[in-house]
Amino acid sequence: MKLQRLFVGAAVSLVGLLLVSVPALAADAEEITVSPATLKLEAQAGQTVSGDFKVINTGNVDFKFKVYAAPYSVTDIDYSPNYTNETERNTINRQVSFDITEGTLKPRQEQEIRYTLSVPADAAPGSHYSVLFAETVPESDSGMVVRTKRVGSLMRMTVDGERIEEGMTESIDIPWWHWKSKLTADILFSASGNVAVDAATSITVKSLLGRELHIEERTSSVFPGYPRMVSYEWGSKWKAGIYRVEVASDFAGEEATVSKYVVLAPAWSMAVLAILVLAGLMAYGIRQIRGKPE
Amino acid sequence: MTNLKQRLYRGGMAVAVLAVAAVPLSASAITANTTINASVGSTISISSSGTVSISLAPGAAAVVSSAFDTVSVSTNNTKGYALTLANADAALNLVSADSNNIAPHSGTHAAPTVLANNTWGYAIAGAPFTATYTDEDNATTSSTLWAGVPANAAPVTLKTHNSTASADPTTVWYGVRVDSSQPNGTYSDTVTYSATTNP
Numbered sequence: 476m477k478l479q480r481l482f483v484g485a486a487v488s489l490v491g492l493l494l495v496s497v498p499a500l501a502a503d504a505e506e507i508t509v510s511p512a513t514l515k516l517e518a519q520a521g522q523t524v525s526g527d528f529k530v531i532n533t534g535n536v537d538f539k540f541k542v543y544a545a546p547y548s549v550t551d552i553d554y555s556p557n558y559t560n561e562t563e564r565n566t567i568n569r570q571v572s573f574d575i576t577e578g579t580l581k582p583r584q585e586q587e588i589r590y591t592l593s594v595p596a597d598a599a600p601g602s603h604y605s606v607l608f609a610e611t612v613p614e615s616d617s618g619m620v621v622r623t624k625r626v627g628s629l630m631r632m633t634v635d636g637e638r639i640e641e642g643m644t645e646s647i648d649i650p651w652w653h654w655k656s657k658l659t660a661d662i663l664f665s666a667s668g669n670v671a672v673d674a675a676t677s678i679t680v681k682s683l684l685g686r687e688l689h690i691e692e693r694t695s696s697v698f699p700g701y702p703r704m705v706s707y708e709w710g711s712k713w714k715a716g717i718y719r720v721e722v723a724s725d726f727a728g729e730e731a732t733v734s735k736y737v738v739l740a741p742a743w744s745m746a747v748l749a750i751l752v753l754a755g756l757m758a759y760g761i762r763q764i765r766g767k768p769e
Numbered sequence: 770m771t772n773l774k775q776r777l778y779r780g781g782m783a784v785a786v787l788a789v790a791a792v793p794l795s796a797s798a799i800t801a802n803t804t805i806n807a808s809v810g811s812t813i814s815i816s817s818s819g820t821v822s823i824s825l826a827p828g829a830a831a832v833v834s835s836a837f838d839t840v841s842v843s844t845n846n847t848k849g850y851a852l853t854l855a856n857a858d859a860a861l862n863l864v865s866a867d868s869n870n871i872a873p874h875s876g877t878h879a880a881p882t883v884l885a886n887n888t889w890g891y892a893i894a895g896a897p898f899t900a901t902y903t904d905e906d907n908a909t910t911s912s913t914l915w916a917g918v919p920a921n922a923a924p925v926t927l928k929t930h931n932s933t934a935s936a937d938p939t940t941v942w943y944g945v946r947v948d949s950s951q952p953n954g955t956y957s958d959t960v961t962y963s964a965t966t967n968p
Contacts, residue, residue: 506816512846512966513811533814547965555926556851556965606965618820619957620943622838623857626813627965671968693931694848696968 506534507626509609514630521596528628529587530609532580539612541577542588544568547604547629552663552704554695558606558627564698567632568605570595577612592632600636601669602698604629631671631696639668642697642727649720649735656741657710660722664705666697673697674726678707681719688718697726715744813844815852815964816936823945826907831886831948833911835904838943840927841936846966849931852939854891855924857959861917863889863945865954871945873917878925881914884946890915891960892942893927902942915944918960931967 508531518524530540545558546565574589590607610625645663653659658680666672673696680689689709697703707722721734740748818839825834844850862870874890876882881898884890892898892915899913919925928939945956 503819504816506814506841508812508814508843510810510812512813512844531812531814534816549968553926553929554851554968555929556853556963557922557924558853558963559922604968608963610961613959618822619863619945619955620821620823620836620838621957621959622817622821623959623961624815624817624840625961625963626815627963628813629965629968631968698968 503536504534505536505538505611505624506532507538507540507609507611507624508533509607509626509628512628514607514628516592516630516632517635518592518594518632519635520594520598520600523591523593525589525591527587527589528607529585530578530580531585532582535582537579537581539577539579540586540609541612542573542607542609543576544571544590544630545606545608545627547606547627549698549701549703552702553706554701554703558608563599564602565604567592567594567598567603567630571605571607594632594634598634599669600634601638602671603632603634604698605632606630633670638670640666640670640672640727641668641699642666642672642674644674644724644726644729644731645702647722647724647731647733649722649733649737651735651737653710653737653739654741654745656714657708658718658720658737658739660707660720662705662722662724663702664695664697664724664726665702666699666727668699671696671698672727674703674705674724676705676707676722676724676726678709679721679723680709681721683717683719685719710739715739715741809845811844811846811966813846813850813964813966814842815962816841817962821943823943824906825945825947827947827949827951828909829949830909831946832907832909833884833905833913833944833946834907835902835913835942835944837902837904838941839938840941840962841938842928842930842964843935843937844964844966845933847933848967849929850934850964850966851926851930852928853924853926853963854918854941855921855961855963856918857921857961859920859922861920861958863956863958865952865956867952867954869952869954869956871947871951871956874915876914876916878916878919881916883912884915884944886946886948887951888917889943889945889958890917892916892944894940894942905944911944911946913944918958921961924961924963929967 510529548557548560570593606627608625608627647662649660677692723732821838823834861873874888
């Protein structure tokens with residue numbers, strides 16, 4: 476009896492150990508972290524503002540790092556980032572300085588860094604963008620493809636003055652037929668004026684019987700002069716059927732909602748349907764042949 | 770007399786019980802509230818696996834070798850993140866100590882192609898790249914698709930994630946194809962992974 480209890484206890488412990496699997500970094504993983512991930516500042520033209528951010532070693536090995544500011548812009552409607560192109564609203568990085576620009580951190584160590592931004596006296600009112608990067612400095616012998624990693628704190632500076640916030644929901648597109656494994660919905664926004672405009676969007680997917688299957692909400696900033704596509708996807712390769720999709724947006728003071736029934740029919744479901752139709756036709760044909768008199 | 774004693778006794782007990790019952794069971798209390806605040810700062814992190822080393826031994830035929838790197842990004846920002854890849858500068862070759870070069874492959878992220886001789890590139894499994902990649906070790910026949918690592922001024926977005934992420938992995942393959950006209954040596958170049966939150 477005692478032996479039985481010992482055996483059961485050991486088995487339960489083993490199952491528990493197997494179930495509790497905490498994702499862990501590899502033994503020699505180098506991980507760099509910055510906090511905060513975004514900085515929202517407001518200042519007047521000609522003013523100097525300061526603040527702090529942290530560089531943290533959240534990995535398992537020491538690393539050297541450096542910090543610097545870079546311009547931030549986007550290159551397409553998917554808002555793919557670019558960190559070198561300069562526009563009229565992303566050169567504030569030139570006015571950023573740091574009290575510490577490099578260092579070495581051991582695992583779990585952090586370095587607080589003070590940044591100072593001198594807003595030019597002729598800075599245009601509205602939104603300006605930059606990114607404060609913390610970048611690892613690789614060791615000299617690091618293989619054929621040497622990789623540096625950098626994480627950025629995205630800085631959005633609003634310069635006081637006339638604030639023009641304008642935008643428009645250009646389109647909400649929900650195709651009624653989806654032959655790939657996921658149904659999609661796209662919303663296109665555009666902004667004019669001189670400040671970024673936030674778009675609040677959501678998608679709700681329901682079954683034919685009205686059961687909510689998926690709800691997702693998002694907030695996305697739209698830069699003046701740079702249209703942005705907000706895209707949703709839902710489903711998996713084994714889902715097929717008719718669903719009701721509702722997409723809602725609240726942007727620049729206007730709300731819009733589009734709701735429609737859609738068919739999700741991935742390739743495998745079409746093949747199954749084709750086989751069933753063919754089998755039905757063959758069965759009908761055979762019945763017709765048998766039913767004909769001699 | 771006995772009856773009187775009994776009555777007195779009973780009466781006294783009754784009074785005692787009543788007296789005990791009348792004792793208040795509650796006491797006045799003084800309380801104070803303390804507010805607990807916890808501030809969770811927004812963060813973004815990036816990590817990658819060990820070194821990416823590729824060995825090649827060309828013979829009569831050109832050979833392809835490849836290795837992969839796993840880049841993981843974590844962020845508690847609800848807008849998610851974008852992960853990009855670019856060469857650390859405008860020089861796109863793998864360069865040896867003797868200043869010999871392996872040129873960047875001409876394929877692009879949108880239109881990857883099979884590696885040309887004496888070129889190198891990267892790949893992400895899935896369309897438009899090859900569906901899956903495995904380590905190639907001096908393969909004389911290879912049909913995997915590759916793109917050249919772009920210059921620093923034009924990074925390629927490897928992944929966009931639209932919500933919080935915890936060690937979200939992206940596997941990046943690096944491949945090299947050389948023939949025996951490529952001088953021996955240790956070639957290297959530096960690439961940069963960048964992770965920023967989505968605006």
